Amino acid sequence: MLDWKKREGSSARESVRETRAPSRGYFKSILFSRSIAVLVGIYVVVCLGLGWYWSQEPDLFPVQQNAQLAAEKNGKQMVPGFTTVETLKSVAGTLLNKPGGYLSNDRFPPGVFLDNIPSWEYGVLVQVRDLTRALRKDFARSQSQSAEDADLAKAEPRFNFDNKSWMLPSSESEYQEGINSLSRYQARLSDPNQKNALFYARADNLNNWLGDVGTRLGSLSQRLSASVGRVKLNGALKTESLQPGQVPVVDEEIEETPWMQIDNVFYEARGQAWALSHLLRAIEVDFADVLAKKNATVSVRQIIRELEAAQEPVWSPMILNGSGYGVLANHSLVMANYISRANAAVMDLRQLLSQG
DSSP states (O other): OHHHHHHHHHHHHHHHHHHHHHHHHHHHHHHHHHHHHHHHHHHHHHHHHHHHHHTSOOOOOOHHHHHHHHHHHHTOOOOTTHHHHHHHHHHHHHHHHSTTOOOTTOOSTTGGGOOHHHHHHHHHHHHHHHHHHHIIIIITOSSTTSOOOHHHHHHHHHHTSOTTOOSSSOHHHHHHHHHHHHHHHHHHHTOTTOOSOOOOOOHHHHHHHHHHHHHHHHHHHHHHHTTSOEEEEOOOOOOOOOOTTOOOOOOEEEEOOOGGGHHHHHHHHHHHHHHHHHHHHHHHHHTHHHHHHTTOHHHHHHHHHHHHHTTOOOOSSSOOBOOTTSSSOBHHHHHHHHHHHHHHHHHHHHHHHHHO
8 A cells, every 4th residue: 555655656756857847948948049039139230230330431531631641740741742642542541441441352241241332442442543553654754665663563453453352362451562552652752862753743644644534434424324224326336338318327225224233333433433532632732733834723623522512421221213303313313413524524624734
């Protein structure tokens, strides 16, 4: 009788343990799942916050004051060309030192999910490459048969390195080497004891670089206008013999920016406008005499005004692509307006430099 009661009590205790064991495991699994969910939520919130902060475009900086501070800090003289090189260095350095650093080659969140700022970075890089080539090809050479500057010859290929290289070598390291080469050229240029660093502030040199600027702005204007899709005439006419009175046939094609590329083109244009506005302010300082003699100072300032107007804040959470006269705005067409006006002013400025 006692043995039966003992067996009954022991079986009851075992059943209680069996019921408690699954409940404890269940609560542990719930706690683990909730911990993972909280960590993932925190990670997502942090990525969203960093993505928003990193997507802020850098502000405009005072070009002349920036160059004067750099000269005073390094004990250099403000010779012709110093402001241009210092501004070029500052514009290129902004790519590396802005919030989030250089994002075009990121492989991890949140940088890998951002596309507006990488497009902006590419636009800035295009103008950096063009002016570095102009320094090497025109500004630092007295004539076509003269030798090129050694440091500028090193700087140009550095900035033309792949903008999406992550490592071995990374884009950042190559661009930093380009900035270092510009610094060495600038140091020799502002040293009165050094005679092998030159900068020629001539109208023909400036006109050559402005030709590249006009080409870039014209292309941007066409790409921005293609956001709404339009019929474009094919400029490649066939050279066929026409009979008297016959009109040549011109082919038509529809040019339209893909929907996923509209914001990329927009921010690339903002990047080029941001960089070019600073570079032109530096050119206004170093080429002041040439511009004054050609009565072209007002033209330069007009270009700068149009480019800086293109930097107005975008209050919409996304780049809108409404039709030309539709209900919604079309940010690309607004940007195209500023870019086209700046391009027209560049053409007028080139004419003044060559004939004024």
